[in-house]
Amino acid sequence: xxxxxxxxxxxSDSMEALEKTRVKYLGKKGELxxxxxxxxxxxxxxRPIIGKMANEVRETMETLLEEAKKVLKNKALEQQxxxxxxxxxxxxxxIEIGKKHPLTQGLDxxxxxxxGMGFKVAEGPEVETVYYNFDALNAPANHxxxxxxxxxxxxxxxxxxxxxxxxxxxxxxxxKPPIRIIAPGRCFRNDTxxxxxxPMFHQLEGLVVDKGITLGDLKGTLEVFAKExxxxxxxxxxxxxxxPFTEPSAEIDASCFKCGGEGCGFCKGxxxxxxxxxxxxxxxxxxxxxxxxxxxxxFAFGMGIDRLVMLKYGIDDIRLFFxxxxxxxxxx
Ligand code: PHE
Numbered sequence: 001x002x003x004x005x006x007x008x009x010x011x012s013d014s015m016e017a018l019e020k021t022r023v024k025y026l027g028k029k030g031e032l033x034x035x036x037x038x039x040x041x042x043x044x045x046x047r048p049i050i051g052k053m054a055n056e057v058r059e060t061m062e063t064l065l066e067e068a069k070k071v072l073k074n075k076a077l078e079q080q081x082x083x084x085x086x087x088x089x090x091x092x093x094x095i096e097i098g099k100k101h102p103l104t105q106g107l108d109x110x111x112x113x114x115x116g117m118g119f120k121v122a123e124g125p126e127v128e129t130v131y132y133n134f135d136a137l138n139a140p141a142n143h144x145x146x147x148x149x150x151x152x153x154x155x156x157x158x159x160x161x162x163x164x165x166x167x168x169x170x171x172x173x174x175x176k177p178p179i180r181i182i183a184p185g186r187c188f189r190n191d192t193x194x195x196x197x198x199p200m201f202h203q204l205e206g207l208v209v210d211k212g213i214t215l216g217d218l219k220g221t222l223e224v225f226a227k228e229x230x231x232x233x234x235x236x237x238x239x240x241x242x243x244p245f246t247e248p249s250a251e252i253d254a255s256c257f258k259c260g261g262e263g264c265g266f267c268k269g270x271x272x273x274x275x276x277x278x279x280x281x282x283x284x285x286x287x288x289x290x291x292x293x294x295x296x297x298x299f300a301f302g303m304g305i306d307r308l309v310m311l312k313y314g315i316d317d318i319r320l321f322f323x324x325x326x327x328x329x330x331x332x
Pocket of ligand 1: 028162163164165205206243245277278279300301303
């Protein structure tokens with residue numbers, strides 16, 4: 001019996017097979033169990049001898065089973081380790097870490113500059129009313145920008161804002177001076193896309209209202225901005241202009257940061273590049289917002305974020321910002 005069991009145990013090549021062998025000999029109806037059970041029918045003098053033998057056989061079988069189990073377990077573990085082995089000499093997988101869109105990076109920089117001068121960030125809706133964008137901003141009834149060929153109309157009173165200037169009105173209605181805010185955001189114009197036009201683009205509006213605010217304050221603020229954004233040698237120049245909501249109004253140019261004002265290919269030989277629009281807040285606009293122009297004055301400015309980021313990084317097509325081509329985005 002013991003020899004048979006020995007052979008069968010060593011032939012069991014899986015846990016299941018081993019268990020079967022155990023049951024065959026040591027189970028309830030196992031061969032050795034039967035022998036032990038049959039002890040009662042033996043002669044009294046035979047019993048201790050046969051009993052001792054049977055018990056020894058059982059112990060031997062149990063030991064053999066235990067050993068075989070261990071061997072099988074080790075084999076299984078080795079197999080598992082082999083199948084899970086890692087080749088530590090293989091090159092690792094590169095983890096691609098996302099980064100901010102160049103426009104967002106530019107906006108962060110602009111925000112930092114103005115926050116450094118004490119400005120707070122304000123926001124207004126992209127779907128705006130004709131009142132906030134035109135009427136309250138003193139735009140004459142026949143102003144060309146009101147035309148559907150320039151502005152997207154949702155209906156006769158509601159538009160997609162073509163500028164961030166309506167945020168000026170929303171802030172002045174709500175907040176008493178002193179006011180010192182910037183309002184960045186998306187704008188929309190009915191333009192055909194090309195290298196310098198996109199029907200969706202971004203502006204950053206600025207507004208300061210307090211007692212005794214002058215054109216000098218506007219100039220100082222924009223000078224700090226231009227030097228921080230384009231470089232400390234940058235000069236700025238005011239060129240007379242017209243906006244319905246500012247008086248006087250100006251377009252502000254910066255000395256070309258490529259040639260320093262000498263005139264080069266970048267600034268088309270002019271030495272200057274157009275930066276933004278600005279002016280002193282028109283008294284009618286202050287009045288429309290419940291602010292007394294006899295007591296308060298203010299300045300406002302508006303700049304194209306896309307345009308400024310293009311200038312600074314030498315990007316020659318605004319559409320690149322919105323195509324999300326990784327070959328472009330990865331350069332920033
Ligand atoms: N809203 C003007 C534009 O879109 C810019 C501007 C803002 C000019 C504030 C003056 C003051 O061109």
